Amino acid sequence: MNKKKLAAYFSCSGVTKAAAESLASAAGADLFEIRPETPYTDADLNWNDSKARSTIEMNDPSSRPAIAEMMQNMDEYDIVFIGFPIWWYVAPTIINTFLESYDFSGKKIILFATSGGSGFGKTVEKLRVSCPNSTEIIEGKLMNGKYTTKDLVSWIESLEL
Numbered sequence: 001m002n003k004k005k006l007a008a009y010f011s012c013s014g015v016t017k018a019a020a021e022s023l024a025s026a027a028g029a030d031l032f033e034i035r036p037e038t039p040y041t042d043a044d045l046n047w048n049d050s051k052a053r054s055t056i057e058m059n060d061p062s063s064r065p066a067i068a069e070m071m072q073n074m075d076e077y078d079i080v081f082i083g084f085p086i087w088w089y090v091a092p093t094i095i096n097t098f099l100e101s102y103d104f105s106g107k108k109i110i111l112f113a114t115s116g117g118s119g120f121g122k123t124v125e126k127l128r129v130s131c132p133n134s135t136e137i138i139e140g141k142l143m144n145g146k147y148t149t150k151d152l153v154s155w156i157e158s159l160e161l
Helices: 015-027 053-058 093-100 123-128 149-158
Strands: 005-009 030-033 079-085 108-114 136-142
Touching: 005 015, 015 030, 015 079, 015 108, 015 149, 079 093, 093 123, 108 123, 123 136
Parallel strands: 005 030, 005 079, 079 108, 108 136
Antiparallel strands: none
C-alpha cells in the first residue's frame, strides 16, 4: 500500500522551512506550514529576555499558541513528518497546538528538527501527551547543517514506512 505522507513544519527564521522542503522532496510528501496566528517578531524570540513571548510560552507547559490556518484534509495522511526548531531542549508549544488540533489515530508521526546546538531532549515525551492515539511517534532526525537528498532518502528508507 502506498502511504500518503505530509511534512508539516513550524519555522521562524527559514532554517526549518528549508529542511522541511528538502525532506518533503526526498519523501514525496505534501508540505504544510504551521503558522502562528500572531507571527513571532525578533523581540518575541529574544531568548535572553525573560519577558519575551517565546520565553513566557516555553515556561508555561499549558501554553498553546493559536495557529493561523488549519488543514482540511489531515485524515488523508498515514505518515506525518513534523519539523520545528528546538527551543529549550523541546519542541515549541505551537507543535502541541498542532498535534491537539487533529485526530492522529492510526498515523505514524516522525519528528525532525533544527537546532543551534541541542538535541531532541525530552521532545518525544512532551509531545506524546498531545497525540495519544497516534500509532507511533519517532524522534527522527536533527537536520542541522548540510544533508543531501541521498542522505534523506536513505534515512527515510531506514524508517521502513
